[in-house]
Amino acid sequence: MxxxxxxxxxxxxxxxxxxxxxxxxxxxxxxxxxxxxxxxxxxxxxxxxxxxxxxxxxxxxxxxxxxxxxxxxxxxxxxxxxxxxxxxxxxxxxxxxxxxxxxxxxxxxxxxxxxxxxxxxxxxxxxxxxxxxxxxxxxxxxxxxxxxxxxxxxAQRLQQEWAQVSRQVAQASRRPRALFILSHNGSPMVAGTDTAAHALLTLAGADNVVTAFAGYRPLTAEAMAAAAPQVIINSTQGIEALGGVAAFWQRPELALTPAFARKALVTMEASHLLGFGPRLPSAVQALHRQMLQVTA
Missing domain, CATH: 3.40.50.1980 (Nitrogenase molybdenum iron protein domain)
Incomplete structure (x- = not known):
């Protein structure tokens, strides 16, 4: 050696x-x-x-x-x-x-x-x-x-919390049509299937309006209008990257969506929203409640 x-x-x-x-x-x-x-x-x-x-x-x-x-x-x-x-x-x-x-x-x-x-x-x-x-x-x-x-x-505590949240979601009378926008770098993309965002929307009792592709991709204004989301989900960091809530709603591709008419937007801190860590039960519960509130 x-x-x-x-x-x-x-x-x-x-x-x-x-x-x-x-x-x-x-x-x-x-x-x-x-x-x-x-x-x-x-x-x-x-x-x-x-x-x-x-x-x-x-x-x-x-x-x-x-x-x-x-x-x-x-x-x-x-x-x-x-x-x-x-x-x-x-x-x-x-x-x-x-x-x-x-x-x-x-x-x-x-x-x-x-x-x-x-x-x-x-x-x-x-x-x-x-x-x-x-x-x-x-x-x-x-x-x-x-x-x-x-x-x-x-693990035992989380299982108890998860059981409670799952019951709340299952008992909801409707499933909002939701769109998840990822915009941390300032270039918005929407979440298709096989993503943490898609899984989260499903767990929280919503239907993801983007299922034609997997992963994250840009979405045209025409496709956004056709998807017709009732509520849009983003992280607080993503909204900040786009210049804030007011600037977000000024984006022309959002104007023809049902979500635009109500300004139905739900935001949460990114690691809470998509981390799939110990706060997942609370993230799903908060997202479920807020989506139903803004689409009522």
């Missing part, structure tokens, strides 16, 4: 980081991941995962979070490792974490492989846009942080 990689002369974390960067990580034995050791230094990437960390009282383990981790307010004061899809192996490993928990879209994948190869436990939760996804996040963070009992209690 080359002297510069000699483990007896380097601290373990520095040695593992160098190994990952050298391309030799593929031959490093599996025990290097140290999965059985207690986690003392945790990185969370994904706002919902960070919310769970705080909900379980495990925030003392956090050494950093990503820029989508904005709730609770204390999370905004944590060290940031950048946007969850644009992570850096060097930046992550410099914090000497024992574990990283994150959303499935965290990455790039090659960066997370380097982090794993350096002996860091990496656990990602697949996105299903469902209440079951929330429970999986709670279970994962509880297991990684050694707070299984707290995770079980939180």
């Amino acid at each position: 080359h002297p510069q990689f000699a483990p007896q002369t380097w601290p373990r974390r520095q040695w593992l980081a160098a190994l990952a960067a050298s391309g030799m990580a593929a031959v490093w034995p599996a025990w290097a991941q140290q999965r059985g050791r207690p986690v003392r230094r945790l990185i969370s990437v994904g706002g919902a995962l960070t919310e769970v960390v705080y909900a379980l009282g495990a925030q003392s383990l956090l050494v950093a979070t990503d820029t989508t981790s904005l709730y609770p307010e204390a999370a905004t004061r944590t060290l940031k490792v950048g946007y969850l899809r644009q992570l850096s192996a060097e930046g992550l490993l410099s914090l000497q974490p024992d574990a990283l928990v994150g959303a499935a879209d965290a990455g790039p994948a090659v960066v997370l492989e380097q982090v794993r190869a350096a002996g860091v436990r990496v656990e990602l939760v697949p996105a299903q846009h469902s209440f079951e996804e929330v429970l999986r996040k709670v279970e994962t963070v509880g297991r990684v942080t050694g707070r299984e009992a707290q995770a079980a209690q939180l």
